[in-house]
Amino acid sequence: MNEKLSLYRQRITEYWSGRTKKQKGILIGSVLGIIALIAVFSFLGTRTSYEPLYSNLTLQETGQIKETLDARSIPSTISDNGTTILVPETQVDGLKVELAAEGIPQSGSIDYSFFQEQMGFGMTDNEFSVMERAAMQTELANLIRSVNGVNQAKVMITLPEESVWLDATQEAASAAVVLDLAPGYQLEQSQVKALFHLVSKSVPNLPIENIVISDQMFNDYVYESENSDTTLSAYEQQRTIQRDIERDLTRNLQQMLGTVVGRDKVLVSVTTDIDFTQENRTEALVEPVDPENMEGIAVSIERIEETYAGEGNIPPDGEVGVGDEIPNFQGGMGQGPSEWERAEERINNEVNRINRDIVESPYKIRDLGIQVMVEPPEGIDVLPQEQLDDIQQILGTIVRTSISGVYADELTEEAINEKIFVSSQVFDGKVDIEQEPVTTIPLWLYIVGGVLILVILLLGFLLFRKRKEENEEEVLEMEEPTEEVPDLPDEDTGLSATKRKQLEKMAKEKPEEFSKLLRTWLSED
Secondary structure (H helix, E strand, O other), rough: OOHHHHHHHHHHHEEEEEEEHHHHHHHHHHHHHHHHHHHHHHHHHOOOOEEEEEEEEOOHHHHHHHHHHHHHOOOOOOEEOEEEEEHHHHHHHHHHHHHHHHOOOOOEEEOOOOHOOOOOOOOOHHHHHHHHHHHHHHHHHHHHHOOEEEEEEEEEEEOOOOOOOOOOOOOOOEEEHHHHHHHOOOOHHHHEEEEEEEEHOOOOOOHHEEEEEEEEEEEEEEEOOOOOOOOOOHHHHHHHHHHHHHHHHHHHHHHHHHHOOOHHHEEEEEEEEEEEOOEEEEEEEEEEOOOOEOOEEEEEEEEEEHHHHHHHOOOOOEEEOHHHHHHOOOOOOOEEEEEEEEEEEEEEEEEEEEEEEEEEEEEEEEEEHHHEEOOOOOOOOOOHHHHEEEEHHHHHHHHHOOOHHHHHOOOOOOHHHHEEEEOOOOOOOOOOOOOOOOOOOOOOOHHHHHHHHHHHHHHHHHHHHHHHHHHHHHHHHHOOOOOOOOOOOOOOHHHHHHHHHHHHHHHOHHHHHHHHHHHHHOOOO
C-alpha cells in the first residue's frame, strides 16, 4: 500500500513539475471555480424562498396568524410594519385554504402586488385591471382545486368601477364559482365555509353575501353563519331533510339491488312522509312500588290495641257518650259488668314519584313508500316469482326498520306490503350506447411479423460477425513483428547461473527488496 502511494505521489510530482506556470494557474483556478460553484448551488438549494401570504392585516390578526403558524412549526416572517406575513413559497397555497377554513383572517386580502411590479411601460389602468382580475380568477380556481373532492373550478369576479367623486359610496364586488366535484362527492359545511372565506378574502371589498357557489349539477351551497342555525326557511329545511333521507335510501337500495341484478337493470324510487313536530312535555308520575298489589313501601307502621273490663259502658278516663263512637264497643244501657276492645293500625306507604322533562326530537319517518322496477335478463319477459318475493321481503324489512317506532308498532304485514311495489318489465326507454367495433389483428399477421423479426435479427447477427472478422484481419495486418526475447540460460554452473539463483532466492524471501531492485534497473535503463 505504501509503495502504491509513493508511486502515485511520484507521478503527481512529475506531472506537476512538467507543467508551465500558465497551466498551473489554469488548474488552480478551475479547482477553485468548481468549489465556488458547489458552494453557490448548496446555498441556493438550502435557501428558503418566502412569498406574501396575506397583506393589509391588522396587528392583532398578524399576531393571530403568526401564533397559528408557530403552533404548526411553519417558518414565517413579518414585513411592512406588521401588516404583511410571508411564508415559504411551497406552502402558500395550502395555508391559504387551511386558514380560510378556520375563518382566518377576519380582514386583509391575498397579495397580488407582483403584477404591478411586472407591469410594462405604457400599460393603461384598464389593461392592468383586466390582467389583475384575470389573475385573481385563475389563482382562485387553482386554490379551489386543492380542496378535497373538487376536480375543476371556474371563477367569475365582478369588480365595481371606481368613482371620481369623493363622497360616492363604494360599491361591493361580487363573485360566482362553479365547482366540478368528483362523482358521488358531497361538500361538507366546513369545506363550504372555507370556500366562502377563501373567495371573500381574495377579492377586495367582497362580502360573503355577494358570493354564489354551485356545482356542476346546479346544487347551490349556502354559507351557514355561526350565530344562526341556518339561513334557510323552515320549508326549505324540511325539504332538504326529506330529500336527504330519500336520496340515502334510494342510493342504498340502488347499490344493493344493482349488485344482484345489474347496475342498469334496476330503478328505485322512494317517497317519505316525515313528522317534523317537536314536542316538549313535563310528566309528574306517581306509581306504586308493587304494581300487582298496588302497594308501596311501608315507611312507618303504628298499631294500637285497647281492651276494657268493668262495670258500666264508660271506658276508663273517658266521657259519657264517647263509647258509642269507638269501634267494636259493646254498648249497653245497663250498669252491670261490661268488656270492650279497640284495635287500630296506621301504615305510611311511600310510592315512586317520577318527574320527566321530555323533548321529542323531530324528523320521524311517519310513512314510507318504495317503488322498484327490475328488468329481466335477455330471453325472459318477467323475473321468476321467487326472485320477486325475495325483493319484496328485503324491501319489507327496510320499511319496518326505517319507519319510527311509534308508527311502526301499528303496522301489520299487509300494511307493509301495501307500501311496496315491485314490477318486472323490459326497459324500452333505456338508451343503448353503441360500442365502437374493436379491430382485431388476424393470427397469420402475427406469424408473418414474427418470422420477419427473426430474419432481421439473423441478418443483423451475420453482418455484425462479418464486420468483426474484417476488423480482426485489419488488426493482424497492422501489427508489426516483435523480436523474440531470448530465455535465460539454462546452464547450472557459471556466473550467470549463480546470479539467476540469487535473484530467485531474493524474489522468494524478500519480494519488496526485489521489486525495488527491479525499479532501480528499469529507471537506469
